[in-house]
Amino acid sequence: MPQILHGAPVQARIFERLQPRIQNLSRPPGLAVVLAGYDPASEIYVRSKIKACADLGMFSEKVSPPETATTEELVAIVEALNARADIDGILVQMPLPKHVDSRRVLEAVAADKDADGFHPINVGYLVSGRSAPRSCTPAGIIESLKHYQIPIAGKHAVVLGRSDIVGKPMALMLLHENATVTICHSRTVNLPEMCRSADILVAAIGRTAFVTADYIAQGAVVVDVGINRVTDREQAVLLGRGADFDAKGRTVVGDVHPIDMERLASAYTPVPGGVGPLTIAMLMANTVELAERHLGMA
Numbered sequence: 001m002p003q004i005l006h007g008a009p010v011q012a013r014i015f016e017r018l019q020p021r022i023q024n025l026s027r028p029p030g031l032a033v034v035l036a037g038y039d040p041a042s043e044i045y046v047r048s049k050i051k052a053c054a055d056l057g058m059f060s061e062k063v064s065p066p067e068t069a070t071t072e073e074l075v076a077i078v079e080a081l082n083a084r085a086d087i088d089g090i091l092v093q094m095p096l097p098k099h100v101d102s103r104r105v106l107e108a109v110a111a112d113k114d115a116d117g118f119h120p121i122n123v124g125y126l127v128s129g130r131s132a133p134r135s136c137t138p139a140g141i142i143e144s145l146k147h148y149q150i151p152i153a154g155k156h157a158v159v160l161g162r163s164d165i166v167g168k169p170m171a172l173m174l175l176h177e178n179a180t181v182t183i184c185h186s187r188t189v190n191l192p193e194m195c196r197s198a199d200i201l202v203a204a205i206g207r208t209a210f211v212t213a214d215y216i217a218q219g220a221v222v223v224d225v226g227i228n229r230v231t232d233r234e235q236a237v238l239l240g241r242g243a244d245f246d247a248k249g250r251t252v253v254g255d256v257h258p259i260d261m262e263r264l265a266s267a268y269t270p271v272p273g274g275v276g277p278l279t280i281a282m283l284m285a286n287t288v289e290l291a292e293r294h295l296g297m298a
């Protein structure tokens with residue numbers, strides 16, 4: 001039976017470690033979330049981030065400009081948050097409305113309020129192995145692998161996907177943990193063979209159950225980052241999610257075929273409930289660390 005790397009116990013452990021640090025501060029750490037327009041998935045993500053703040057006794061503020069907000073208006077909102085002493089971290093929920101220049105808005109977040117670890121300065125710190133806010137999803141995955149005592153050093157890690165948010169920082173963090181790292185993407189030749197050579201396979205491509213049996217070595221550790229909604233019953237049944245589909249009228253599947261992953265992996269992160277809770281935990285950790293810096297405690 002493979003080991004299931006649930007995210008909830010890792011999140012609980014991270015929160016436990018954060019609690020005394022939060023209590024030690026002269027004021028609650030503050031997180032501002034900018035959610036422009038209406039996107040049902042983003043609403044759910046933001047709600048769980050705000051709930052996590054409340055659970056930890058942190059201050060949070062949701063700023064909800066309308067769908068029609070311009071790039072300039074969003075930049076102005078971020079700059080106003082940059083100037084506030086009660087806000088330690090700022091998160092701009094992606095995706096922004098299509099007409100907005102997302103990069104300009106993201107880069108308006110001050111490096112010392114960058115709760116998501118996306119700012120080029122913080123990315124530079126990650127490359128050089130210095131302490132700074134780190135992209136939450138890959139940082140959470142490293143925490144999870146450590147929590148479950150999955151060896152990383154000396155292992156061959158293959159990261160499928162090279163986004164700035166997941167793939168690239170994941171590869172760097174695995175490298176800092178002394179894995180031998182291969183990054184694959186849409187132009188990689190012999191993709192199944194590459195992936196099959198992995199001791200640790202991280203899939204972050206946003207393609208429903210794309211990674212099938214011929215991508216997974218027997219006994220590999222598989223981290224499935226993808227969150228893909230399945231709205232077709234027949235597809236859900238083929239993926240072993242018929243019962244979930246019938247209960248909810250839809251289901252969520254990762255980038256890895258769930259049945260193949262369960263059959264071949266020695267350990268894997270379930271979707272949902274594997275990587276998602278880690279992303280939230282690390283967002284809280286980044287915000288607390290930023291607050292400690294702002295209050296001269298770090």
Ligand code: NDP
Pocket residue numbers: 137160161162163164165166167184185186187191204205206207210225226227228275276279
């Ligand atoms: P992006 O769309 O930004 O990047 C996707 C990457 O996958 C690109 O590098 C792309 O390659 C590569 N790719 C796409 N199709 C293929 C293919 N057929 N073969 C090989 N490589 C391919 O996605 P993100 O990194 O932002 O997110 C990936 C997934 O993770 C999504 O499902 C997202 O919802 C999920 N996610 C989950 C989080 C969580 O908390 N659980 C947090 C963040 C993301 P190329 O560069 O060549 O185009």
